[in-house]
Structure formats: structure tokens, C-alpha cells
Amino acid sequence: MSKMHVKFTLNGEEVEGLAEPRTLLIHFLRENLRITGPHIGCETSHCGACTVDMDGKSVKSCTVFVAQANGADVTTIEGLTNPDGTLSVIQEMFREHHGLQCGYCTPGMITRVHRLLQEHPSPTEEDVRFGIAGNLCRCTGYQNIVKAVLAAADQLNAQKEAAE
Structure with a gap:
């Protein structure tokens, strides 16, 4: 195949790079571009480690x-840190509230939470649980992940209010 x-x-x-059109984005990111934050989990879209x-x-x-990413704007966990290299609010809240254990799901989970908090800046616990339902974590039981997301939302909203 060309x-x-x-x-x-x-x-x-x-x-930019060369790839067979059937190459999956996760493989292009990891193998061609050496972006290793998104993880390969199930390869069926069930686990969310590659989000x-x-x-x-x-x-x-x-x-x-x-091929579907051609011309797109793609952000991985590596793109979510602050410009000075420090952790983003979401990343810091996951650390502070122990929202991770083994860490395998964490990059995909944080990337999903980044989008979730843009879609729902003031989520309820139910909103958070529904919003991360496509990202599986086999270690934490989700309690601390939910706490971390709600704390991140509070902090981001406080920052936004202070800036206005």
C-alpha cells in the first residue's frame, strides 16, 4: 500500500510525515512522532487510554x-502542561487528590477531562461521572478522579472570575 x-x-x-492511510492515529503518534503520552489499551475504543x-x-x-487527522488540530497530554512546563490545573488536581494509581489511564483521562471542563465548566458529580464514562480506570474506583475533576473545575472557575 502506498x-x-x-x-x-x-x-x-x-x-508531518508519511504513513499508510490505514495507519491508526495512536500508532502514528507513538511510532512516528514519539509522542508516548496516549497509551494503547484495548484498540477497540472501550478503554480510553488513547484519548x-x-x-x-x-x-x-x-x-x-x-488520514482523518490530516489538517486537524490534535492535542495530547503533552500539550496540556503550562507553557513553562509546570502541571496544568487539571494535572495538579489529579496529583493533589490522588486521582491516579498505576497511571496507565491517566493521560487519556486528563485529556478527556480537559475537554469535559470546556464543555461543562461547572459540572456536577453526575456530569463528571457521565463525562468520563468512556475512559476506564481499573485501579482507583473513580472516587478520587471525580474529586480531582470537581476541584479542577472550582479552581479554573475561580481563575476565570479573578481575570474578569
């Missing part, structure tokens, strides 16, 4: 062809 040229924005920078943000939507990169 390779195609793909070009998209990844974490704010243009990237990235593409054109303003959470997507499971194990079910997106790299």
Missing part, C-alpha cells in the same frame, strides 16, 4: 486513521 503525506498541528506545532483532543472533540486515537 504511503500518503499527512500534516497536522500537534500540541501547537505543525508536524486525544482533535478539532475540539475528545476522540479515541485507536479508532481514528491518521
Whole structure:
């Protein structure tokens, strides 16, 4: 199969490369671009370990062809840190509230939460649980993840109010 040229924005920078059109985005990110934050879990879109943000939507990169990302704006966990390299509010709240254990699901979970808090800046516990339902965590029982998301929402809203 012939390779195609793909070009998209990844974490704010243009990237490009050659890939077979059937190459999955997760494989292109990890193997071609050496972006290892998104993890390969189930490869069926059930676990969410591979979640990235593409054109303003959470997507499971194990079910997106790299050809579909051509021209897109893609953000991974690596693109969510602050410009100075410090943890984002969401990342810091996951750390502070012990919202992770083994860490395998964490990059996909945080990337999903990033989009969730843009969609619902003041979520309820029910909103959070529904919003992260497509991202599985086998270690935490979700209690501390939910606490971390609600704390992040509170902090982000306080920052927004202070800036206004």
C-alpha cells in the first residue's frame, strides 16, 4: 500500500510525515512522532487510554486513521502542561487528590477531562461521572478522579472570575 503525506498541528506545532492511510492515529503518534503520552489499551475504543483532543472533540486515537487527522488540530497530554512546563490545573488536581494509581489511564483521562471542563465548566458529580464514562480506570474506583475533576473545575472557575 502506498504511503500518503499527512500534516497536522500537534500540541501547537505543525508536524508531518508519511504513513499508510490505514495507519491508526495512536500508532502514528507513538511510532512516528514519539509522542508516548496516549497509551494503547484495548484498540477497540472501550478503554480510553488513547484519548486525544482533535478539532475540539475528545476522540479515541485507536479508532481514528491518521488520514482523518490530516489538517486537524490534535492535542495530547503533552500539550496540556503550562507553557513553562509546570502541571496544568487539571494535572495538579489529579496529583493533589490522588486521582491516579498505576497511571496507565491517566493521560487519556486528563485529556478527556480537559475537554469535559470546556464543555461543562461547572459540572456536577453526575456530569463528571457521565463525562468520563468512556475512559476506564481499573485501579482507583473513580472516587478520587471525580474529586480531582470537581476541584479542577472550582479552581479554573475561580481563575476565570479573578481575570474578569
